[in-house]
Amino acid sequence: MNQLDIARRAQILNMLCEGSSLRFVSRLAGVSINTVSKLLVDAGKACAEYHDKHVRNVKSKRVQCDEAWAFVQCKEKNVTAEKKAKGAGDVWTWTALCADTKLMVSWFVGSRDASAAYFFMHDLAERLANCVQLTTDGHRAYLEAVEDAFGSEIDYARLIKLYGAPEGGEVRYSPVECIGAEKVPTMGNPDLKHVSTSFVERSNLTVRMGVRRFTRLTNAFSKKAENHAHAVSLFFMFYNFCRIHKTLRVTPAMKAGITDHVWEVEEIVSLCGT
Numbered sequence: 001m002n003q004l005d006i007a008r009r010a011q012i013l014n015m016l017c018e019g020s021s022l023r024f025v026s027r028l029a030g031v032s033i034n035t036v037s038k039l040l041v042d043a044g045k046a047c048a049e050y051h052d053k054h055v056r057n058v059k060s061k062r063v064q065c066d067e068a069w070a071f072v073q074c075k076e077k078n079v080t081a082e083k084k085a086k087g088a089g090d091v092w093t094w095t096a097l098c099a100d101t102k103l104m105v106s107w108f109v110g111s112r113d114a115s116a117a118y119f120f121m122h123d124l125a126e127r128l129a130n131c132v133q134l135t136t137d138g139h140r141a142y143l144e145a146v147e148d149a150f151g152s153e154i155d156y157a158r159l160i161k162l163y164g165a166p167e168g169g170e171v172r173y174s175p176v177e178c179i180g181a182e183k184v185p186t187m188g189n190p191d192l193k194h195v196s197t198s199f200v201e202r203s204n205l206t207v208r209m210g211v212r213r214f215t216r217l218t219n220a221f222s223k224k225a226e227n228h229a230h231a232v233s234l235f236f237m238f239y240n241f242c243r244i245h246k247t248l249r250v251t252p253a254m255k256a257g258i259t260d261h262v263w264e265v266e267e268i269v270s271l272c273g274t
Contacts, residue, residue, distance in 0.1 A: 004031070004035070004039075006266050006269050006270070007266070008029065008031075009039055009269045009272075010264070010265040010266045010268075010269050011029060011265075012025055012029050012031070012036055012039055013039065013040075013043055013234065013238075013265050013268060013269065014265045015028065015029070016036075016040060016212075016231070016234065016235075017210055017211075017234065017235055017238040017239075017242075017243075017265075018210060019209055019210050019211070019212050019215075020212060021212045021220045022036050022037060022040070022212075037227065039272075040227065040230055040231060040234065041226075041227065041230050042272045043230070043234045043268060043269070043271070043272055044227075044229065044230025044231060044232075044233040044234045045230065045233075046268070046271035046272045046273075047233040047234050047236070047237035047268065047271065048229075048230075048233040049271075050237065050271055051233070051236070051237060051240075054258060055103075055105065055106075055127055055240075055258060056126075056127055057127075057128075057129040058098065058103065058105050058127050058128055058129055058256060058258075059129045059130060059256075059257070060098040060099075060100065060101070060103075060105065060128060060129075060130070060132050060256075061099070061100055061132060061133065062098070062099040062100060062132060062133045062134075062135070062194055063096055063097065063098055063099065063105065063124070063128070063132045063133070063134050063135070064096070064097050064099055064134075064135050064136075064196065064197045064198075064199050064200035065094065065095065065096045065097075065120075065124075065134065065135070065136045065137075065142070065197070065200060066094075066095055066136070066137060066197055066200040066201055066204055067092045067093065067094050067095070067112055067137075067139070068092065068093045068095065068204040068207055068208070068214065069090060069091075069092055070090075070091050070092075070093065070213060070214050070221065070222065070228065071088075071089060071090050071091060071221055071222075072087055072088050072089065072091050072221070072222045072223065072224065072225045072228055073087075073088035073089070073221075073222075073223055074088055074089065075089070075090065076089045076090040086225075087224070087225030087226075088225075090111075090112075091109060091110070091111075091222070091225060091228060092109070092110065092111060092112040092116070093107060093108070093109050093207070093232055094106075094107060094108040094109075094110075094116065094117070094120040095107050095200055095203060095204065095207075096120070096124045096200075097199055097200040097203050098252070098256065099194075099196075099199050100255075101248070101252050101255040101256040102199065102203070102245050102247075102248060102252045102255065103240055103252040103253060103255065103256040103258070104203065104236045104239060104240055104252065105124060105127050105128070106120065106123045106124040106127055107120075107232065107236055108120040108123065109225075109228060109229040109232050112139070112141070113141060114141045114144065114145065116141070117139075117141035117142055117144075117145035118144075118145045118148060118149075120145070121142070121145040121146055121148070121149035121150070122145075122148075122149045124149070125149040125150050131153050131154060131155070132154065132155070133154075133155040133156075133157070133188075133190050133191060133194055134146065134150075134154055134155070134156045134157075134190075135156075135157055135158070135159055135190075135194075135195050135196060135197055136156075136158055136159070136197070137158065137159060137160070137161065137197060138158050138159070138160035138161065138184075142158070143186070146186075146187065147187065150187075152187070152188070154187055154188055155187065155188035155189050155190040155191070156185075156186045156187035156188055156190060157183060157184060157185050157186055157190040157192070157195040158183075158184045158186055159181055159182075159183055159184075159195055159196065159197050160181065160182045160184055161178050161180070161181045161182075162178070162179050162180040162181065162182070163176040163177065163178055163179065164176065164177045164179045183195040203239075206239065207232075207235065210235050210238075210239070211231055211232065211235050213228055213231055234268075237268060238265070238268065239252070240252050240253045240258075241253045241259060241262075241263040241267075241268075242262065242263045242264070242265060242267075242268070244262060250262070251263070
């Protein structure tokens with residue numbers, strides 16, 4: 001892999017961040033799939049380290065949180081105890097998005113239980129420079145995690161959506177219908193007109209479009225939990241620093257004041273070393 005020049009490695013990472021699978025990138029770039037996989041791992045580690053070090057003291061007014069589902073090897077209903085011990089089954093990506101800058105402030109790849117919520121909320125709290133208004137969905141794991149991480153220094157509300165069965169059609173492939181939503185002030189004094197998860201839910205769609213492992217009803221799902229996390233780290237680095245947001249006309253990292261220019265993918269490659 002070290003024989004590849006920076007431009008070639010940047011091409012590979014760019015394709016991975018635009019929704020291409022490992023095998024497609026391998027064929028198009030003319031390299032082995034092991035080379036693509038190793039570059040993904042190296043880039044994912046470097047991106048996670050850079051984000052952890054530099055995305056700090058973020059000045060934000062409103063933060064929205066959500067979770068995106070995927071799976072490793074097989075879905076939870078089909079996983080065996082042996083596979084489960086190796087990380088197989090459902091995997092959730094917790095995301096925290098600044099509603100104003102569209103910066104992905106924090107994310108965490110893991111389960112959807114209270115321990116994951118605890119880790120995720122503490123990581124988010126450590127990255128914020130001021131008190132914010134926080135909105136999450138109705139997942140109960142958030143309640144204690146938010147209180148433990150922020151104490152009373154937050155305006156927190158939950159947006160609890162009500163769902164009904166899909167009307168007509170094939171139920172198996174039809175999404176459930178949202179028939180209403182309730183805004184529930186939970187801590188502090190949140191402004192109800194800003195209680196929303198629309199931006200973070202849209203960003204989760206961007207993740208599904210940009211990370212092939214999240215594409216439903218395909219065989220492109222992750223085979224290793226570690227590689228799934230590396231792919232997420234690479235994509236969010238690309239999203240924050242390299243990709244110009246259509247409505248902002250700059251990258252989220254520029255809008256948040258973390259960088260002063262649009263990154264090229266070659267700069268992500270440089271984080272990996274030689």
